[in-house]
Amino acid sequence: MSVTYLGMPPFPEAAETSTRDERLRGNLRHATRTIRNKRAGAVAELADWSALRTAGAQVKDRTLRHLDHYLEQLEASVTAAGGTVHWAVDAREANQIVTRLVRETGEREVVKVKSMATQEIGLNEALARAGISAYETDLAELIVQLGDDHPSHILVPAIHRNRGEIRDIFRKRMGRWGRPAPEGLSDRPAELAEAARLHLREKFLNAKVGISGANFMVAESGTLVVVESEGNGRMCLTLPETLISVVGIEKVVPTWRDLEVFLQLLPRSSTAERMNPYTSTWTGTTDSDGPRDFHLVLLDNGRTDTLADRVGRQTLRCIRCSACLNVCPVYERAGGHAYGSPYPGPIGAILTPQLDSMETGLDASLPYASSLCGACYEMCPVAIDIPEVLVHLRERVVQGGTATVRGQRTTVRPAKGHAAERAAMRAASWTFDHPRVLRTGEGFAARARRLMPRRLPGPGRAWTDTRDVPQVPAESFRDWWRRTRGPSASAPAGDSTTGADGTGQREDTR
Amino acid sequence: MRVALFVTCVNDALYPRTGQAVVTLLERLGVRVDFPEAQSCCGQPQFNTGYRHATEPLVHRYAAAFEGYDHIVVPSGSCAAMVRENYPRIGAKAAAEGRGGVLSAVAERMVPRTYELTEFLVDVLGVTDVGAYYPHTVTYHPTCHGLRMLGLGERPRMLLEQVKGLELRELEGAEECCGFGGTFAVKNAAVSSAMGADKARHIEESGAESVCTVDNSCLMHIGGTLSRAGSRVRPVHLAEILASTEESPL
Numbered sequence: 139m140s141v142t143y144l145g146m147p148p149f150p151e152a153a154e155t156s157t158r159d160e161r162l163r164g165n166l167r168h169a170t171r172t173i174r175n176k177r178a179g180a181v182a183e184l185a186d187w188s189a190l191r192t193a194g195a196q197v198k199d200r201t202l203r204h205l206d207h208y209l210e211q212l213e214a215s216v217t218a219a220g221g222t223v224h225w226a227v228d229a230r231e232a233n234q235i236v237t238r239l240v241r242e243t244g245e246r247e248v249v250k251v252k253s254m255a256t257q258e259i260g261l262n263e264a265l266a267r268a269g270i271s272a273y274e275t276d277l278a279e280l281i282v283q284l285g286d287d288h289p290s291h292i293l294v295p296a297i298h299r300n301r302g303e304i305r306d307i308f309r310k311r312m313g314r315w316g317r318p319a320p321e322g323l324s325d326r327p328a329e330l331a332e333a334a335r336l337h338l339r340e341k342f343l344n345a346k347v348g349i350s351g352a353n354f355m356v357a358e359s360g361t362l363v364v365v366e367s368e369g370n371g372r373m374c375l376t377l378p379e380t381l382i383s384v385v386g387i388e389k390v391v392p393t394w395r396d397l398e399v400f401l402q403l404l405p406r407s408s409t410a411e412r413m414n415p416y417t418s419t420w421t422g423t424t425d426s427d428g429p430r431d432f433h434l435v436l437l438d439n440g441r442t443d444t445l446a447d448r449v450g451r452q453t454l455r456c457i458r459c460s461a462c463l464n465v466c467p468v469y470e471r472a473g474g475h476a477y478g479s480p481y482p483g484p485i486g487a488i489l490t491p492q493l494d495s496m497e498t499g500l501d502a503s504l505p506y507a508s509s510l511c512g513a514c515y516e517m518c519p520v521a522i523d524i525p526e527v528l529v530h531l532r533e534r535v536v537q538g539g540t541a542t543v544r545g546q547r548t549t550v551r552p553a554k555g556h557a558a559e560r561a562a563m564r565a566a567s568w569t570f571d572h573p574r575v576l577r578t579g580e581g582f583a584a585r586a587r588r589l590m591p592r593r594l595p596g597p598g599r600a601w602t603d604t605r606d607v608p609q610v611p612a613e614s615f616r617d618w619w620r621r622t623r624g625p626s627a628s629a630p631a632g633d634s635t636t637g638a639d640g641t642g643q644r645e646d647t648r
Numbered sequence: 649m650r651v652a653l654f655v656t657c658v659n660d661a662l663y664p665r666t667g668q669a670v671v672t673l674l675e676r677l678g679v680r681v682d683f684p685e686a687q688s689c690c691g692q693p694q695f696n697t698g699y700r701h702a703t704e705p706l707v708h709r710y711a712a713a714f715e716g717y718d719h720i721v722v723p724s725g726s727c728a729a730m731v732r733e734n735y736p737r738i739g740a741k742a743a744a745e746g747r748g749g750v751l752s753a754v755a756e757r758m759v760p761r762t763y764e765l766t767e768f769l770v771d772v773l774g775v776t777d778v779g780a781y782y783p784h785t786v787t788y789h790p791t792c793h794g795l796r797m798l799g800l801g802e803r804p805r806m807l808l809e810q811v812k813g814l815e816l817r818e819l820e821g822a823e824e825c826c827g828f829g830g831t832f833a834v835k836n837a838a839v840s841s842a843m844g845a846d847k848a849r850h851i852e853e854s855g856a857e858s859v860c861t862v863d864n865s866c867l868m869h870i871g872g873t874l875s876r877a878g879s880r881v882r883p884v885h886l887a888e889i890l891a892s893t894e895e896s897p898l
């Protein structure tokens with residue numbers, strides 16, 4: 139089961155449509171710039187930000203290196219505290235476990251805390267197929283759910299909607315799910331929030347089962363942590379009798395002390411706050427307080443495969459802050475839906491294809507959804523070198539290689555549809571490895587320069603539709619140097635003898 | 649001090665004036681510069697598109713062409729970053745694939761000798777006033793790889809500020825990518841063009857006569873976007889501004 143939504147086209151196709159949507163671009167430009175500027179201020183307040191960032195990356199790396207150990211420690215701690223731990227190898231198994239647990243309670247409705255892991259596995263849809271209604275209680279997730287929509291941002295799932303659209307969705311759809319929107323609802327933010335509050339209050343008070351994810355899990359104590367802004371999470375975590383948390387295995391940290399680093403990094407990077415309004419922590423179950431049953435579903439779903447990849451594994455440091463989305467010029471123009479999964483933006487471009495083992499055409503297009511400008515890496519609070527991983531994954535797309543797929547070392551064949559490009563790239567490398575040929579080619583180009591059309595045919599059209607082509611000069615630099623300085627003083631190296639695929643025979647023969 | 653120019657393939661074939669400007673500038677500053685003809689392309693287009701294996705012969709070629717030089721000067725932030733950041737990665741991956749450590753050793757040897765032009769001027773030669781003259785308003789776009797991979801920081805601006813007659817104009821959203829991104833420009837043409845259009849608009853709004861960068865590849869995209877829109881703003885590489893003098897103006 140793929141992390142991407144069914145029927146999504148490759149990124150460039152989706153982005154071609156979405157970049158033309160002026161309203162979407164306006165909404166995104168305004169929202170991302172606002173968060174970005176606030177974040178810069180919140181980060182600038184801390185003199186030790188870069189040390190915190192390094193610490194965050196190191197804690198995550200160390201934990202990931204010994205993930206087996208910390209997960210077993212976590213399981214023991216949660217069990218000792220009265221919780222039950224379940225292991226889910228993939229989305230299907232996680233959905234089966236949660237569905238069974240809800241059924242065992244006899245309930246047909248659950249309330250949900252905003253959670254990326256449950257989005258990733260399509261839990262709401264799986265529960266619906268089993269006749270169970272899952273109600274999203276985060277304001278933005280509510281907007282998305284009522285609108286039969288997909289989230290387009292990790293932190294601000296309804297970032298693509300403006301308040302007029304939100305009012306319309308509330309008016310039309312709230313009644314179908316529960317308490318309808320008040321008569322004469324306007325698009326004033328306070329009124330919209332009040333409408334959501336009244337609608338959700340009913341759900342909180344009636345719910346017997348809550349479902350959440352977690353931002354962190356502490357191995358030493360078995361404590362789970364949810365960081366949020368609206369208080370809906372606190373309601374869902376404390377009021378129901380049964381709490382089920384679905385959490386990716388990479389969310390574990392060894393000790394409470396490690397949380398100190400992340401509880402500074404996360405709010406400042408995501409909402410640009412010094413501290414988020416609600417930080418809920420719970421450890422198993424407690425008599426006469428909170429849920430009586432607690433289940434933790436530990437989700438793999440491609441994470442162990444990702445961990446096996448030396449370059450790609452840094453992706454698992456991600457704390458889902460979305461700073462990379464807010465600074466990404468590609469995300470700002472294309473919008474979150476073009477990425478075709480719950481994980482949009484730069485992090486989605488590396489996380490989705492890895493969790494999916496690059497199975498779909500969309501997966502293979504995502505590593506190319508970047509100009510490699512590096513703004514994401516600069517912003518990332520756990521220093522994920524997203525451009526490095528993007529290029530690494532591009533290799534897997536066009537060159538193939540080895541990767542771990544469902545636990546097995548597998549030889550990956552290059553994706554289809556790159557034959558012409560591969561031939562062109564090899565030809566380019568061959569030409570560049572034979573300067574005499576290169577010089578002849580430049581000479582031809584210079585002589586034909588007056589014949590260059592303003593609009594190119596074939597793949598060149600993608601350039602000339604919006605941009606002029608540069609004029610080819612009468613003389614290359616190489617020829618100018620020869621004409622004015624004579625042949626180079628240093629002995630010119632001859633043309634290469636290696637093949638253009640350059641698979642490195644040189645190392646063996648030297 | 650043996651100094652070589654790595655002109656880069658884009659400058660060689662499309663912007664020879666930039667290479668000529670580097671030669672003029674360095675000779676004016678008393679530096680004798682060679683152009684080893686065995687050089688070609690750093691391999692960035694192949695590498696960044698995913699064709700790492702096709703890049704390997706070009707790593708060898710770069711190393712062979714520039715062996716024996718103390719300083720290799722590159723009038724491109726992006727190509728310099730390719731050598732400095734990605735050559736070691738290419739070497740490390742070849743070693744990890746069981747093909748020996750030669751490529752890795754070759755790559756590592758080239759890293760400390762490779763300088764982007766403004767690094768060479770400011771850090772090695774220790775100059776910011778190069779005696780240039782360019783009586784125009786200019787806005788500066790810091791290209792991404794120079795800005796974030798090399799960390800050029802204020803070097804280009806320090807050089808521009810000393811140019812006689814030049815008036816710097818601030819560029820809104822200067823540090824945002826222009827949308828070129830190599831093959832990204834054609835693989836994701838819609839997004840690339842949208843980014844280019846915004847960059848071009850900000851350049852127009854700066855009121856400058858020229859837009860300047862340390863990368864002609866980005867400038868090809870920015871200039872192509874500007875000229876298609878009928879703009880009169882002139883795209884110009886920093887080296888050409890620095891080479892310009894009162895006796896021999898650009």
